[in-house]
Amino acid sequence: MKNSQRKIINLKGKVAIVVGGSGQMGHETIKTLLAQGVKTVNVDLYEKKIKNINYFFYKVDITNEEEIIKFKIFFLKKYRKLNILINHSHYKGNSRKLDPNNSFFNRLDNYPTEFWKKTLDVNLNGLFYFTKHFTKILIRNKKSVILNTSSTYGKVSPNKYIYGNSGINSPISYATSKFAIIGFTKYIATHYADKGLRANILIPGGIENANHNKVFKKNYSKLTPMGRLAKKNEYNEAVLFLVSDASSYMTGSEMIIDGGWTSW
Numbered sequence: 001m002k003n004s005q006r007k008i009i010n011l012k013g014k015v016a017i018v019v020g021g022s023g024q025m026g027h028e029t030i031k032t033l034l035a036q037g038v039k040t041v042n043v044d045l046y047e048k049k050i051k052n053i054n055y056f057f058y059k060v061d062i063t064n065e066e067e068i069i070k071f072k073i074f075f076l077k078k079y080r081k082l083n084i085l086i087n088h089s090h091y092k093g094n095s096r097k098l099d100p101n102n103s104f105f106n107r108l109d110n111y112p113t114e115f116w117k118k119t120l121d122v123n124l125n126g127l128f129y130f131t132k133h134f135t136k137i138l139i140r141n142k143k144s145v146i147l148n149t150s151s152t153y154g155k156v157s158p159n160k161y162i163y164g165n166s167g168i169n170s171p172i173s174y175a176t177s178k179f180a181i182i183g184f185t186k187y188i189a190t191h192y193a194d195k196g197l198r199a200n201i202l203i204p205g206g207i208e209n210a211n212h213n214k215v216f217k218k219n220y221s222k223l224t225p226m227g228r229l230a231k232k233n234e235y236n237e238a239v240l241f242l243v244s245d246a247s248s249y250m251t252g253s254e255m256i257i258d259g260g261w262t263s264w
Helices: 002-008 024-035 065-079 113-138 172-195 214-222 236-243
Strands: 015-019 039-044 055-059 084-087 144-149 197-204 254-257
Touching: 015 024, 015 113, 024 039, 024 236, 039 065, 065 113, 084 113, 084 236, 113 144, 113 172, 144 172, 144 236, 172 197, 197 236, 236 254
Parallel strands: 015 039, 015 084, 039 055, 084 144, 144 197, 197 254
Antiparallel strands: none
């Protein structure tokens, strides 16, 4: 059994792009891939430094299709292939940290149109542009994989009672985009399965963050069967499973890891 497991989880020599690799989950994903010998490219607006010969960073505005096209040309010349495309990118009002009391978190009847447009631009248009221009590269190789990140708020509506006066909320723009990512990924899965390309969705629950209010943490934990938020490294093995041959018969699937949040 051990020999079989080692053979299945074998990503050495593969090339991956992690869009949004400087975020909390993206950073953990990159470290996980590097530990498996994957040549890993972080595409983000700012760099989170990692010392590893297989780590590379490129600043790309994923809402600008022309930038993505230019990056694709450069990428092909330098790396020649792509086996894994992971999308962790999302917009929450501040690209560098969770920023309580930002207008991004306003309720629908007072929601700034600019934030609605910006969220959909990053979470959906950016996802569309990047997938559009890199799909042909992925299907050149057998067993290529796309992994997109949604949220429990792509499955159920946010519970407004847990936020109190924490200054954060899960607004209409975020929830809408996270629901859409699931449908987007299932489309890819069904239309490209015959090309050897798999596409799945990771649906994480809330992750501990230093900027979370204590009241929010208490309220969130109370409504989670496991009684707590996720630790930042608790999705690493799931990502590894979903991008490897260990999940070879999975496509169009949703992997929910939320401490039981959506099970009530």
